Amino acid sequence: MSDIDARLAELGLTLPEAPAPAANYVPFVQTGNLVFVSGQISQGPDGLILGKLGADMEVEAGAKAAAACALGLLAQVKAACGGDLSKLKRVVKLTGFVNSTLEFTDQPKVINGASDLLVAVLGDAGRHSRSAVSAASLPMGVAVEIEGIFEIA
Amino acid sequence: MSDIDARLAELGLTLPEAPAPAANYVPFVQTGNLVFVSGQISQGPDGLILGKLGADMEVEAGAKAAAACALGLLAQVKAACGGDLSKLKRVVKLTGFVNSTLEFTDQPKVINGASDLLVAVLGDAGRHSRSAVSAASLPMGVAVEIEGIFEIA
């Protein structure tokens, strides 16, 4: 078990399964030492986390949805590392899409849910560049979708 | 003619011209062996493919618009390869933006139009990581815009 797995356990976090999408795309692609991970939609043990910020979901709940996306990203990166998260050198970039109304303005607070989780788990290696914007809507009505670029050894 | 050109012909597909944008940006930039291709808007031999999913366009028509974007990406990658698509190693990443209402939830089915075309043409080299989200609107009112990252030899 890597230090990162130990840290996940210490934080009481469990990585979800890293399912392959049911289509002609894949969860991640490695090129050189960069891993591009497909957009992870917000979902947890109880299923999809649905919502539209500014309408039927509060910022705090949105941040939890973003944290769920971050766990999905970590699960995919672990798969990309052949199960050994100690090969992860750093998180390079996140792009966070928030399902929101046309008036919502707290995208950064929502996506902080993902950023905070990654730094809690990975320390400085979890610090990343980032964009946080609103999407007019998201697949199946999920609250958040986040894609990521990671550097691995 | 590369195997890929032969496969395009076999599928009855014709790559569009790869026009340079009329502005201070370019259709693609190569850095190392990665090619970043500018967002390709949905257009075909008859002009722009306009529409807003959830309002005036069905999912199936949206998927065809996405396939048109994929042809545009391939045309630009071919130009990046100096005309020789056999230099294309794989599709790394697509980001698909769907012009939709605030309630639309079938972004993946729309962008599958592009994913399916790339795998039909390129086989396993066409499998890619991907995000599919809605944009509040898109240039000139097109239905879909897709950008891509490609690895070339």
Added chain:
Amino acid sequence: MSDIDARLAELGLTLPEAPAPAANYVPFVQTGNLVFVSGQISQGPDGLILGKLGADMEVEAGAKAAAACALGLLAQVKAACGGDLSKLKRVVKLTGFVNSTLEFTDQPKVINGASDLLVAVLGDAGRHSRSAVSAASLPMGVAVEIEGIFEIA
């Protein structure tokens, strides 16, 4: 002072401070010779540049907001270069998000404000691949957010 700093001065442009975001993400991450810069929101010496294209802001004002984002990107790249912009080899990619209504269709004209500034300052090294799309909304209600990928020596 690099040639680029001289060119900025000649154009009467001043780079803003390159502030670190107040969260668990960072303004930029370098991996290999690529620098991924976080989404820069439109702001100037007088504060945030707010607006929604198609509702309360004209295209020309939107283009100025985009140019402000481009200055923010350059400021971050300068920091990534340790203050020496002569290390910047080229702009690889911009993704421009326009805060707009569901009917707005001039995203490219808005983001041209950033593209034109980069080419005015950097010449051919400023030419980049690009996507221009609408976001349903943006942080704090800013008019434009642009992220970038840069190649440095």
